[in-house]
Amino acid sequence: MSDNRWLLILLVLTLITFSCRALPFVLFDKKGGVPAKVLALGQILPYSLIATLAIYTLSPYLTADYKKTVITLICVGWTVFIHVKKRNFLLSIASATLLYMLLMQFFLLQ
Amino acid sequence: MNATFRQAFKRDVPVAIGYITLAIAFAMFFLGSGYPWWLALLLSLCVYSGTLQFLCVSFLAGMAISEIILLTILMNLRHMFYGLSMLGRYRHHPQKLYLIFTLTDETYALLTSQKTPEGLDDRQTCLYVSMFNHIAWFCGTAIGCLLYWLAGFLPGFDSSGIEFCLCALFVVLAVDQWLSIKDHKPAWIGILAGGIGLFFGSQFLLVALAIILAGLLYLQSQRPEANHE
Numbered sequence: 001m002s003d004n005r006w007l008l009i010l011l012v013l014t015l016i017t018f019s020c021r022a023l024p025f026v027l028f029d030k031k032g033g034v035p036a037k038v039l040a041l042g043q044i045l046p047y048s049l050i051a052t053l054a055i056y057t058l059s060p061y062l063t064a065d066y067k068k069t070v071i072t073l074i075c076v077g078w079t080v081f082i083h084v085k086k087r088n089f090l091l092s093i094a095s096a097t098l099l100y101m102l103l104m105q106f107f108l109l110q
Numbered sequence: 111m112n113a114t115f116r117q118a119f120k121r122d123v124p125v126a127i128g129y130i131t132l133a134i135a136f137a138m139f140f141l142g143s144g145y146p147w148w149l150a151l152l153l154s155l156c157v158y159s160g161t162l163q164f165l166c167v168s169f170l171a172g173m174a175i176s177e178i179i180l181l182t183i184l185m186n187l188r189h190m191f192y193g194l195s196m197l198g199r200y201r202h203h204p205q206k207l208y209l210i211f212t213l214t215d216e217t218y219a220l221l222t223s224q225k226t227p228e229g230l231d232d233r234q235t236c237l238y239v240s241m242f243n244h245i246a247w248f249c250g251t252a253i254g255c256l257l258y259w260l261a262g263f264l265p266g267f268d269s270s271g272i273e274f275c276l277c278a279l280f281v282v283l284a285v286d287q288w289l290s291i292k293d294h295k296p297a298w299i300g301i302l303a304g305g306i307g308l309f310f311g312s313q314f315l316l317v318a319l320a321i322i323l324a325g326l327l328y329l330q331s332q333r334p335e336a337n338h339e
Contacts, residue, residue, distance in 0.1 A: 005170075006145075006149055006170060008175070009166070009169050009170060009175075009178060010149070010152055010153060010156060010157070012175065012178060012179060012182065013153070013156075013157045013159075013162055013166065013169075013178075013182055014156040014157050016179065016182045016183055016186060017157055017158070017159050017162065017182065017186055017189075018210070018211055020183065020186035020187065020189045020190065021186070021189045021192070021193060021210050021211065021213050022193070022210050022211075023189075023190060023193065024189075024190050024191075024192075024193030024194045024197065025193055025197065025200070025206075025210055028193075028194060028197065029197055029201065037330065040330055040333075041187075041326060041327075041330065043191070044293075044296040044326055044329070045184065045187055045188070045296075045322075045326060046187075046188050046287065047287050047291065047296035047297045047300065048296045048297065048299045048300035048303065048322045048325065048326060049184060049185065049300060049322065050280060050283045050284045050287055050300065051284045051287075051297045051298075051299075051300030051301045051303075051304060052300040052301075052303045052304040052307065052315075052318045052319075052322060053161075053165070053280050053284075053304075054277070054280040054281050054283070054284040054304070055301065055304025055305065055307065055308065056280075056304060056307065056314055056315060056318070057168075057276050057277045057280050058277050058281075059307075059308055059314060061274075061277065062308070072274075072277075075274065075277075075278075076277070076281055079277075079278050079281045079282060079285070080281065080285050083281075083282050083285045083286065084285060084289065087286065087289070089128070089132075089282055089286075090128070090131055090132075092278065092282045092285075093135065093275055093278040093279055093282055094135075094275075096274065096275075096277075096278035096281070096282075097135075097271070097272060097274050097275040097278050100271050100274035100278075101268075101269075101270070101271035101272060101274070102271075103271075104270065104271040104274075105268055105270060105271060109268075109270060
């Protein structure tokens with residue numbers, strides 16, 4: 001049963017992603033204007049969306065368990081700091097994940 | 111091995127390395143969340159979108175299909191703009207469908223940031239770069255599955271906490287976007303939407319997305335003219 005749900009999700013993601021990538025080729029390949037409103041919205045949408053998703057992915061970590069919340073906030077702080085400093089995606093993600101693994105295995109899993 | 115192939119390969123190396131490492135992280139995270147390796151490989155082969163594949167763990171965990179569809183569309187809206195700037199170069203290309211399918215953020219960035227040198231075939235370059243990236247992403251995923259399997263034999267290796275890499279990825283993306291633009295209003299709307307969403311439990315994303323759309327439409331209505339080019 002779960003297998004079917006997995007495959008359905010795989011299909012949905014595949015079709016939608018491909019359709020979005022193909023849409024401009026279908027709509028605008030003939031000479032014609034792209035609505036300026038659509039263009040402008042699409043340009044700023046990612047900036048809002050990614051910020052929301054960052055908070056969304058963090059939400060399971062911000063719990064009543066204050067230790068977990070504190071560890072999470074420390075790791076988020078580190079992530080922001082190291083990325084502003086070095087702007088190296090891999091370094092930021094790898095070091096933050098490692099830091100979280102260490103802290104949570106040391107303080108949460110006893 | 112013609113000159114176009116070599117040039118495309120050389121140009122692609124940094125992105126390919128980035129793809130392989132990110133795909134390794136994805137596979138380890140995905141398997142660590144309890145899903146099978148074949149699903150990781152299928153996602154990398156068919157969906158081929160980093161952020162979506164990382165989010166896929168939330169999707170699989172029991173999100174409603176309607177919510178998945180909405181979020182996937184919004185996440186993919188940026189691809190509209192990639193396509194727009196490739197219309198001319200991909201017109202009548204023999205492998206057009208494959209090129210559209212593989213038009214990821216990095217492929218787009220690579221193909222638009224540098225011009226194909228004189229004397230080399232631009233159409234072939236587009237195809238090679240797209241193909242190299244797709245292969246790198248798929249191979250990285252396979253390597254990640256293998257590493258996850260091998261890590262099981264390491265005595266004392268405990269992968270708990272590795273799921274934090276999803277948060278790290280999105281925090282890094284958000285910080286990077288923040289640094290790359292002067293106007294922080296859209297980001298603030300996103301932060302506000304996320305903050306409010308926290309109070310809505312399983313309705314988090316629906317509430318947050320509604321706030322974002324309303325906020326951005328309001329921002330746009332405040333602008334005198336939306337005349338970008």
